[in-house]
Amino acid sequence: MYSHLTVGVLALQGDFERHLFRLSLLNANAREVRALPDLEGLDGLIIPGGESTTMNLLLDRFGMRSKLQELCRQKGVWGTCAGMIMLAQEVDDERVKPLQVIDISVKRNAYGRQVDSFHTEVRAELNGKPSLLSASFIRAPIVSRVGKGVKILSEHNGKPILLIQNNCLVSSFHTELDEDLTLTKYYLENLVSVFK
Numbered sequence: 345m346y347s348h349l350t351v352g353v354l355a356l357q358g359d360f361e362r363h364l365f366r367l368s369l370l371n372a373n374a375r376e377v378r379a380l381p382d383l384e385g386l387d388g389l390i391i392p393g394g395e396s397t398t399m400n401l402l403l404d405r406f407g408m409r410s411k412l413q414e415l416c417r418q419k420g421v422w423g424t425c426a427g428m429i430m431l432a433q434e435v436d437d438e439r440v441k442p443l444q445v446i447d448i449s450v451k452r453n454a455y456g457r458q459v460d461s462f463h464t465e466v467r468a469e470l471n472g473k474p475s476l477l478s479a480s481f482i483r484a485p486i487v488s489r490v491g492k493g494v495k496i497l498s499e500h501n502g503k504p505i506l507l508i509q510n511n512c513l514v515s516s517f518h519t520e521l522d523e524d525l526t527l528t529k530y531y532l533e534n535l536v537s538v539f540k
């Protein structure tokens with residue numbers, strides 16, 4: 345269905361395999377992004393969950409930051425959990441220098457430690473329609489400020505958890521761990537196809 349789209353998943357560290365698998369279930373061309381040349385020819389990019397301090401270090405070590413940032417400003421990009429932290433404007437931890445693609449501020453680990461992880465279903469408004477999404481919160485960040493141009497697509501306990509600004513989608517939760525393909529499809533249709 346999406347075989348005309350090539351989407352990279354940043355694979356320096358973290359939960360990239362699940363995203364690659366979800367993309368392949370939808371017949372998109374999914375590619376691991378481990379080095380600069382892997383950024384060529386992509387129609388979109390996913391920054392997965394993991395550890396944002398480590399991703400931050402590796403981006404610089406492999407000299408990928410500016411090329412990646414350029415891509416994130418042009419193509420459909422989706423950050424989940426640590427990926428959301430990487431794409432934010434501001435992070436409450438000076439060890440992470442964010443890519444500043446979406447105008448939000450985030451607080452790392454604000455849902456607690458690994459043992460405080462939980463799974464739930466959340467309501468989202470996707471293309472004007474109410475949808476239900478499977479969501480896992482694992483040492484998730486909290487969004488502490490939402491800029492003017494940013495739209496909130498879902499909230500949990502009064503806190504924004506899914507947001508979009510132009511070509512950039514971010515979720516503080518993981519949905520790729522479950523069978524639910526709703527958000528992956530939404531990303532391919534509304535971001536990757538549109539900003540191709």
Ligand code: GLN
Nearest residue numbers: 393394395396425426483
């Ligand atoms: N706590 C991690 C970080 O700050 C994010 C956790 C996750 O991606 N599940 O990078």
